[in-house]
Amino acid sequence: MDSSKSEDCEYFGKIHGIPLYKEFIKYWNDVETFQARPDDIVIATYPRSGTTWVSEIIYMIYKDGDVEKCKQDVIFNRIPFLECRTEELMNGVKQLKEMASPRIVKTHLPADILPASFWENNCKMVYVCRNAKDVAVSFYYFFQMVTSHPDPGSFGEFVEKFMDGQVPYGSWYKHVKSWWEKRNNPHVLFIFYEDLKKEIRKEVIKVIQFLGRKPSEELVDKIIQHTSFQEMKNNPSTNYTVLPDEIMNQKISPFMRKGITGDWKNHFTVALNEKFNIHYEQQMKGSTLKLKIEI
Template sequence: MSSSKPSFSDYFGKLGGIPMYKKFIEQFHNVEEFEARPDDLVIVTYPKSGTTWLSEIICMIYNNGDVEKCKEDVIFNRVPYLECSTEHVMNGVEQLNEMASPRIVKSHLPVKLLPVSFWEKNCKIIYLSRNAKDVVVSYYFFILMVTAIPDPDSFQDFVEKFMDGEVPYGSWFEHTKSWWEKSKNPQVLFLFYEDMKENIRKEVMKLLEFLGRKASDELVDKIIKHTSFQEMKNNPSTNYTTLPDEVMNQKVSPFMRKGDVGDWKNHFTVALNEKFDMHYEQQMKGSTLKFRTKI
């Protein structure tokens, strides 16, 4: 573990029993008091589930396929990260309060921590989910490249923490199941990352319909082209390369790393996979939620 970083336990606190960055917890009263507007759109994910991809698709929809307009500013300014509060980089609540409507809001919060005003104002919410094995791999590499976060001792160690819910935002299982329950609400659209990878056109059409937007072949084609993995990986407004190495060291691992379905097979040992499968079965028992770990 890098000596310049604090230990894992020093870096995180608990918010409603859920591990969270201490800096976010310090300012969380501002999140709780956040005033939603009826035309706010909230994008919610468990971390490393395709948040930036979905955010850019929504930006393209809101800008009627105008690529240049989407490139005018970085994604974390166009879609502020609600609960994020860091001294120098971003403050989601402040950014959102200064924005004109309609606003697109990004959050990783579980159902119980999302500001109540979003429910009171009947805002539309899109939840994007991704299979747990690919999430844990992506999350591991993300934590390695975010300079301030303490490194896990090993991938195996991180998977153990992930299974125990001792990573930022807590248990993937609880997070995903709680949002799946909320998807009974017609204002909540629940999507799967694997479906987007398999048939992006179908999922973009679903988004346009949910948002009450007209879908033309030309618009859908533009969205698909602009939001392909390679395009976004090369786009400074989506690949986070505008942030300095002191914040995200992309020499360690790029922010847009692979975006594949099934990359977990390159990292899980047979024993770890068996252990994870057993744990997964226990945690998801009784849930109607089904994920694909390959397509």
């Protein structure tokens, strides 16, 4: 494992104790000093937790269900990724600065290191939480297909790193707890991926109302149709197929892979599952956050 740790050091550094891509850290001051606007809406998640799905739902709400407007550009231009910075391709801060209000902002940052201006301006924030086992599975495949990542090793080895917080954005446990602690803030909506899968209509209405809009039946129907997994998987503006294989090799694994709950059962051995459960109980001890492992 030591060799893989040294390999990881080539790709990741740390900011506030959290592993993050070195290119993001290099320009961290731009993120930390980012100036939010009061009508910004933030979509926050730990990676691989339904970010793109909820982003498209919220974009549809802002465009009053106009599918054509949602297809005019790729999602990472319509909803910039705040802390993402690569020399040649993406610059979330720059995109956002040049964008007219109201802006929709994507981030994977924990609540405690989100730029202070978002809290100071009472921006509305939607946090999506997905059960840790499914996140680990999805993150493993994501690691394989994004070429800027080191080799994740076997699934078992990756899960060990995941449990130890030795992956980009660090500990899943600390991340979800940081946002769970904000759940009573009237400007924060904490929702679950599993609820979206089980009761999409109810959850979409909840998001519409949180954003201060009226949920007409027609709008809700359009959103549910447009943001179904199959629609988004086939939609070039949401499936990331516009990115070249040199950046994201979807021949290895599609960005929109399965979009289901419970896929962890196809990957965890009995022994790994038992180990994970013990670790989970230790890490989440004292937290009132209860996740839906199964629907």
